[in-house]
Amino acid sequence: MAETSETTWFADDVATFGDRLEAAREAANLTQDELAQRLGVRDTTIAAWEAEEWEPRGNRLQMLAGMLNVSLMWLMTGAGAGLGGPQDEDALPLGARLALAEIAELRGQMQDLTEKLRRAEDKLETEMRGAAA
Structure with a gap:
């Protein structure tokens, strides 16, 4: 049985933390600047996280997950409550x-x-x- 995009599209072997952060931010209709303001960091920090140049500290991860309405586990690994892929991979x-x-x-x-x-x-x-x- 084929797995759906909900279980594979953002998994660790397909997407990075930065990929998931960017997708969740876009799904929340936020720009990097808007998310940075809400989180209390610079927009360059958000850009660096999305580009995998830096990693956020644990307290920021928890805040990000809450602000973006995804689970902390999904944000870190792609498993758990988060975003599905754009469509079923089989399609x-x-x-x-x-x-x-x-x-x-x-x-x-x-x-x-x-x-x-x-x-x-x-x-x-x-x-x-x-x-x-």
Whole structure:
């Protein structure tokens, strides 16, 4: 049985926190500036969150979820009460479904590479500390 867009469209393997934040903000008919004013931050902060340049602190996450009428879990992971996708993924043209699958695969590869990079950085840092001692 195929999953619906409500369970997959904004999931972690398809969308990022920034994607979900932007979609929820737009669904609430708010500009970045309007959301920033309500939250008490600069509009550049909202833009940086949506672009995955910065991450909000926990208290801001809770406030965002409340202001955007989505669950905190959905905002962070895509699971739980939030937004559905624009339409049922099975109704999308084959090319769009293939593109979404490719994006999900590439995102997984990026996550694997990010973890490998983190481990290599940890090794380098350990070696540098050992050399400095």
